[in-house]
Amino acid sequence: MLTDTAIRNAKPKDKPYKMADSGGLYLLVQSAGKYWRMDYRYASKRKTLAIGVYPTVTLTVARKKRDEARNLLTKDVDPALVKAVNKQVKKHAQENTFQAIALEWHTKQSTTWAESTTANIKRCLEADIFPWLGNRPIKDINAPDLLVVLRKIESRGAHEKAQRTREYVGRVFRYAIQTGRAERDPSGDLRGALTPVKAKHHASITDPKAIGALLRSINGFVGSYTTKCALQLAPLVFVRPGELRQAEWIEIDFDKKEWRIPGHKMKMKEQHIIPLSRQAIEVLEAIQPLTGNGKYIFPSIKSTVRPMSENTVNAALRRMGYEKDEMTGHGFRSMASTLLHEHGWPHEAIERQLAHAERNKIAAAYNHAEHLPKRREMMQWWADYLDNLTKSKF
Known part of the structure; x- marks a missing residue:
């Protein structure tokens, strides 16, 4: 012994x-x-x-x-057979935990997402779901289990995030059902169980007189010249803030007067063409001597190998006296959409220029150059209209 x-x-x-x-x-x-x-x-x-x-x-x-x-x-x-079976069961359980399936789903879906969306969803799962449900077999997780975790998020006052997290979790469960590793989605049972969130819209200025005042404030901006040029270009092209700050010189064709944003940078993963008005070209030519030798049109103040911070434009608007409930970098899109519609420009051309998702799948099959002649005309009219608002004192 x-x-x-x-x-x-x-x-x-x-x-x-x-x-x-x-x-x-x-x-x-x-x-x-x-x-x-x-x-x-x-x-x-x-x-x-x-x-x-x-x-x-x-x-x-x-x-x-x-x-x-x-x-x-x-x-x-045979004890060896029992051990082998138990090992296989354990391996199967590990492969079918919520975390394993969520990461598998995330990897597959991320090919269609913007980089920021990919990072945000993963960060949300890692911080708010995995610590409590990550190691649980997904088929064993029920609605009360999920509600306890979502209410931890709500307890921080993050009601919108709790609702968004429930949506992410539901998509993971639906993927598990499709791949034969879960039988139902318990997140659906929680509709109405979380604090409702009032829909928010990006703050924007749409009154012509107020737009003129904003444009004059931008022209008089005292601060980084790069930031000033970004502010001047934003209303002329009305792209998403991330698309503006990550603009690269290689994407600009001065001869064709076009800015072509590659599909991997776009929310809808499709190349987007922006016809450049005379005024937009002037802004680009003004900043080219300063940043034209680098990659980004609007580089970070700290490093030219990185684009400007996502907070730069909004911070500049705050310095100019515009609160976040008055105007944001994203608000230039609403501004353009509202005024262009009011002046009778075709809805299809406006939506295509905004690079919005096309709900009609047949219409979505058209290429990225759809309505381009009309959009060229519209973008120059818009730039001229903004010029007139800037000069008008009403």
Whole structure:
């Protein structure tokens, strides 16, 4: 019979050797470590069961596992087969945890998302879901389990994030159902269980007189020249703030008077063409001597190899006296959409210029140059209209 002292003092020799205990249990001592093994016979064959590594598996635990194996043998069950099945069940359970499936779903879907969306969703799951539900088999998670976790988010006052997280979790469950690893989506049972969130819209200025005042403030902006040029270009092209700050010189064609944004930068993953008005060209030509030798038209103040911060334009608007509930960088899009519609420009041309998702799949099949002649005309009219508002004192 072995003792803890004997096992602890056992040293490796030139060749591996065994230290017998009882009931077929022994310790195999090798230069790489000490391993618990059990020899037994099943179906007239000699077999060996690996029980574990010392000292992780102590003498007491090794004997307990030996007794469990011998008990199986009395029932004509092969303990090695039981171990293999349990290992497979454990592996299957690990592959079907909420976290494993969520990360699999995230990887597959991220090819259609913007980089910022990909990062935001993963950060949300890692911070607010995985710590509590990540290791749980997805099929065992029910609505009350999920509600407890979502209410942790609500307790911080982040009601909108709680609703958004419920949506993400629901999409993971639906993916699990589609791949045969869950039977239903419990997030649907939580509709109405979370604090409702009032729909928010990006603050924007649409009154012509106020637009004129804003444009004059931009022209008089005192601060970084790069920031001023970004502010001047924003209303002329009305792209999303991320698309503006990540604009690259290689995307500008001065001869064709076009800015072509590659699909991987766009929300809808489709190349977007922006006809450049005479005024937009003037802004680009004004900043070209300053940043034209680099990659980005509007580089970061700290490093020219990175684009300007996502907060730069909004911070500049705040410095100019516009609060976040009055005007944002995104608000230039609403401004253009509202005024262009009011002046009778075709809805299809406006929506295409805004690079909005086309809900009609047949219409969506058209290429990125759809309505381009009309959009060229519209963009120059818009720039001239803004010029007139800037000069008008009403």
